[in-house]
Amino acid sequence: xxxxxxxxxxxxxxxxxxxxxxxxxxxxxxxxxxxxxxxxxxxxxxxxxxxxxxxxxxxxxxxxxxxxxxxxxxxxxxxxxxxxxxxxxxxxxxxxxxxxxxxxxxxxxxxxxxxxxxxxxxxxxxxxxxxxxxxxxxxxxxxxxxxxxxxxxxxxxxxxxxxxxxxxxxxxxxxxx
Numbered sequence: 383x384x385x386x387x388x389x390x391x392x393x394x395x396x397x398x399x400x401x402x403x404x405x406x407x408x409x410x411x412x413x414x415x416x417x418x419x420x421x422x423x424x425x426x427x428x429x430x431x432x433x434x435x436x437x438x439x440x441x442x443x444x445x446x447x448x449x450x451x452x453x454x455x456x457x458x459x460x461x462x463x464x465x466x467x468x469x470x471x472x473x474x475x476x477x478x479x480x481x482x483x484x485x486x487x488x489x490x491x492x493x494x495x496x497x498x499x500x501x502x503x504x505x506x507x508x509x510x511x512x513x514x515x516x517x518x519x520x521x522x523x524x525x526x527x528x529x530x531x532x533x534x535x536x537x538x539x540x541x542x543x544x545x546x547x548x549x550x551x552x553x554x555x556x557x558x559x
Contacts, residue, residue: 402442408467409433410458410510411476414529415449432476446470454481459500459509469517475510478503478528483544485553528557 409415418431433445448465450458455477458465481488481503489502500506507525514523536542547557 402440405443405472406468406470407433407436407443407445407472407474408448408470409445409474409476410465410467411449411474411526412453412480413449413451414479415447415476416451418447418449443472452480453477454484454486455503455506455510456481456486456500459506462509462513467513467517470521471518472522472524473514474524474526475507476526479531479557482528482547482555482557483551485551485555530558 409418415431415433417428418433433447437443437445446468448467450465457480458477486506487502489498489504491504492498493502493504494508497508497512498505500509511523514521530547532546534542534544534546550556
């Protein structure tokens with residue numbers, strides 16, 4: 383047992399000293415992505431975003447923030463050729479909460495398979511992923527689903543209020559159950 387622990391510790395020490403290839407990560411998303419590195423927009427209530435957390439743990443990964451506050455998967459897909467996306471090793475796509483709130487239908491996987499257009503979340507993801515593949519067919523793609531959300535009140539415009547996921551959207555659909 384002691385020998386196994388010693389080997390594991392030696393392995394971990396060796397791999398932590400290994401030189402990592404520099405990687406570029408493009409994060410595509412909505413305000414959750416956009417707010418990273420912009421604490422003034424939240425009146426400094428948010429000091430660090432998820433990209434900062436990843437970069438702190440993986441210093442050889444350099445990120446490009448391609449977040450768009452308030453945008454949906456459809457909005458990203460409709461504007462995909464105007465987003466100045468760059469060739470990267472890794473792409474993350476973190477969308478969905480605004481799609482739910484604005485009642486964009488999720489669609490079906492056949493919308494993705496058949497490339498039916500941007501009228502559903504699945505169809506929009508097809509457009510986004512096709513663009514990523516055109517930039518780098520070997521890139522890793524990470525799809526991040528919407529997280530649970532509480533009520534949202536815009537700090538700069540308190541009249542803007544969006545209910546959390548405990549409440550259905552205008553179409554009667556809950557974010558998750």
